[in-house]
Amino acid sequence: MADSTALASDLLEVSLGPQHPSTHGVFRMQTVLDGETIVKLKPVMGYLHRNHEQLGEQMTYIASFPFTDRLDYFCAMTNNLGLAIAIEKLAGIDVTERGEYIRVIMAELTRLVNHTAVTGFLLNDMGAFGTPLLYAFREREKILDLFEMASGSRMMCNYIRPGGVREDLPEGFLEQARRIVDDYPRFLDEFEALLTDNEIIRQRTERVGILPKELAVSAGVTGPMLRASGVDYDIRKVDGYSVYPRFPFKVPLGTVGDVYDRYYVRILEMRESVKILRQALKDIPGGPAISPKGAALTKAPRTFRPPKGDAYGRIEAPKGELGFYLVSDGSNQPWRYHIRAPSFINLTVLEDMCLGRKIADAIIILGAVDIVMGEVDR
Amino acid sequence: MIGMGVVKGMLVTLREFVGTYPWGRGMLRMLRIRPGSGLFTIEYPDVKQEHAERFRYFPFLVYDGTPDNLRCVACKICEQECPPKCIYIEPARDAEGRPVKAHGRTLPARFDIDTSICMSCRICVDVCPFDAIEMDNQYEIAAGDREQELLFDKEKLLRSAEYFEQIKPSEAAVVNQRLSAKAKKPA
Numbered sequence: 387m388a389d390s391t392a393l394a395s396d397l398l399e400v401s402l403g404p405q406h407p408s409t410h411g412v413f414r415m416q417t418v419l420d421g422e423t424i425v426k427l428k429p430v431m432g433y434l435h436r437n438h439e440q441l442g443e444q445m446t447y448i449a450s451f452p453f454t455d456r457l458d459y460f461c462a463m464t465n466n467l468g469l470a471i472a473i474e475k476l477a478g479i480d481v482t483e484r485g486e487y488i489r490v491i492m493a494e495l496t497r498l499v500n501h502t503a504v505t506g507f508l509l510n511d512m513g514a515f516g517t518p519l520l521y522a523f524r525e526r527e528k529i530l531d532l533f534e535m536a537s538g539s540r541m542m543c544n545y546i547r548p549g550g551v552r553e554d555l556p557e558g559f560l561e562q563a564r565r566i567v568d569d570y571p572r573f574l575d576e577f578e579a580l581l582t583d584n585e586i587i588r589q590r591t592e593r594v595g596i597l598p599k600e601l602a603v604s605a606g607v608t609g610p611m612l613r614a615s616g617v618d619y620d621i622r623k624v625d626g627y628s629v630y631p632r633f634p635f636k637v638p639l640g641t642v643g644d645v646y647d648r649y650y651v652r653i654l655e656m657r658e659s660v661k662i663l664r665q666a667l668k669d670i671p672g673g674p675a676i677s678p679k680g681a682a683l684t685k686a687p688r689t690f691r692p693p694k695g696d697a698y699g700r701i702e703a704p705k706g707e708l709g710f711y712l713v714s715d716g717s718n719q720p721w722r723y724h725i726r727a728p729s730f731i732n733l734t735v736l737e738d739m740c741l742g743r744k745i746a747d748a749i750i751i752l753g754a755v756d757i758v759m760g761e762v763d764r
Numbered sequence: 765m766i767g768m769g770v771v772k773g774m775l776v777t778l779r780e781f782v783g784t785y786p787w788g789r790g791m792l793r794m795l796r797i798r799p800g801s802g803l804f805t806i807e808y809p810d811v812k813q814e815h816a817e818r819f820r821y822f823p824f825l826v827y828d829g830t831p832d833n834l835r836c837v838a839c840k841i842c843e844q845e846c847p848p849k850c851i852y853i854e855p856a857r858d859a860e861g862r863p864v865k866a867h868g869r870t871l872p873a874r875f876d877i878d879t880s881i882c883m884s885c886r887i888c889v890d891v892c893p894f895d896a897i898e899m900d901n902q903y904e905i906a907a908g909d910r911e912q913e914l915l916f917d918k919e920k921l922l923r924s925a926e927y928f929e930q931i932k933p934s935e936a937a938v939v940n941q942r943l944s945a946k947a948k949k950p951a
């Protein structure tokens with residue numbers, strides 16, 4: 387840093403990352419410490435920039451789908467869904483009933499995968515190396531098997547398309563999904579027995595990294611982080627997109643807005659997801675998985691020319707509001723393609739949460755933000 | 765009481781630990797404790813994981829009967845639609861630049877897929893109007909040299925229709941149905 391000479395002599399600059407196991411990828415925190423207390427923290431990002439938006443403007447609408455898988459690589463399904471919803475809005479494409487149900491099932495399974503993994507990683511950040519993370523990954527593995535069954539790939543699914551999904555569910559999918567979903571609460575109970583009342587965890591996380599309601603709202607924070615601060619805002623409820631209004635589910639809220647709340651809100655959200663999944667797996671109707679218009683443009687992406695105009699499609703991704711903004715000039719490529727990445731915007735309040743805390747707290751505060759660098763840098 | 769939470773957590777890990785042994789699972793059941801999932805890892809490469817039928821890796825070209833009877837007609841649709849542009853096709857031409865026909869269609873003289881760039885997205889399969897390209901599930905293709913060994917040419921991409929039927933029976937059934945319907949149409 388250029389102004390390092392201007393610092394008082396008893397302050398210490400520490401650069402955490404970009405190669406550091408606690409920074410969840412190539413992310414750097416430039417901290418200024420007074421003893422062990424953080425007086426300044428500057429997030430440095432861009433190490434994983436891949437020019438995703440510009441690339442998207444130079445290819446057909448459909449060709450961007452496999453690239454969205456690589457945004458937040460824990461949640462390929464919801465990324466696909468966000469883009470599909472934006473394209474549907476832009477071109478006025480209907481989704482079949484069965485398609486909607488499959489999408490909801492995939493989106494909620496993705497939420498389970500994401501929240502389980504982030505909780506495991508949070509424990510890793512706290513120094514409980516391995517054990518809780520591997521329990522989490524064991525459960526995640528079962529759901530990834532489901533994704534592989536339906537889409538052919540565990541992580542880079544490229545499954546959801548405007549109008550529905552690319553292929554209908556294979557035989558045996560619903561049975562296996564029901565088995566896994568029915569077993570999930572037991573895993574959550576076990577996870578909670580391991581973690582929720584654990585004194586060490588409570589002492590490390592309670593009243594750490596408090597994010598006040600007002601700041602959370604004005605900074606545009608969304609997702610479990612916002613709800614942990616006590617703001618009742620869930621796009622599944624607010625927008626009621628897809629068939630979500632048909633499922634009764636609660637939006638769990640935190641009270642303090644500290645790291646512990648962020649952890650616990652995620653656990654509760656998983657329990658709600660299990661409820662949604664149970665009902666969706668029960669009610670799923672027959673019929674085609676993709677509408678004729680959607681099937682046609684999947685088959686011939688180059689001929690798809692949406693009318694002039696713009697559209698913003700947003701969904702409640704596991705990490706927060708994931709939005710795709712598309713501007714069409716009537717050609718077969720978007721004129722502008724922009725992504726509102728939730729973990730990027732949630733990261734902006736990092737310094738506010740860390741100031742005055744110890745350096746070791748910064749690691750878990752970052753862990754509880756739940757970032758994936760693929761999405762932050764795009 | 766302080767410390768109870770930690771003890772409870774330790775019991776969970778202890779149960780999971782004991783449950784990874786066969787004798788341990790029996791013991792837990794005797795004590796009426798639900799064992800965890802047990803051993804979950806496999807010893808790759810001695811043991812290989814079963815894959816779902818749709819599992820996809822890199823594309824291959826399908827031929828019927830003999831390897832020169834490719835289904836591909838070198839229409840270049842997949843080349844244009846492939847998002848990272850890793851397919852390269854040259855249709856067969858004679859010295860004057862006229863298309864050469866074999867089996868009643870133009871075959872590709874060159875068909876390369878750079879597997880170091882391919883991202884296994886399956887878009888080429890979705891867009892091919894002739895069901896000429898399909899996804900393989902062979903994933904052990906590690907190579908020592910990126911330029912030579914990972915650039916798959918036509919010979920390396922060829923697979924018989926029987927192979928396709930064998931690795932993806934239900935998908936092949938749909939494709940075969942579509943193809944036979946197409947063959948009937950002009951008659």
Ligand code: SF4
Binds near residue numbers: 892897
């Ligand atoms: S594989 Fe299919 S799409 Fe590609 S050139 Fe051959 S026939 Fe055309």
Ligand code: SF4
Binds near residue numbers: 845849881882883886
């Ligand atoms: S799978 Fe995707 S990246 Fe690979 S050759 Fe086909 S279209 Fe291109």
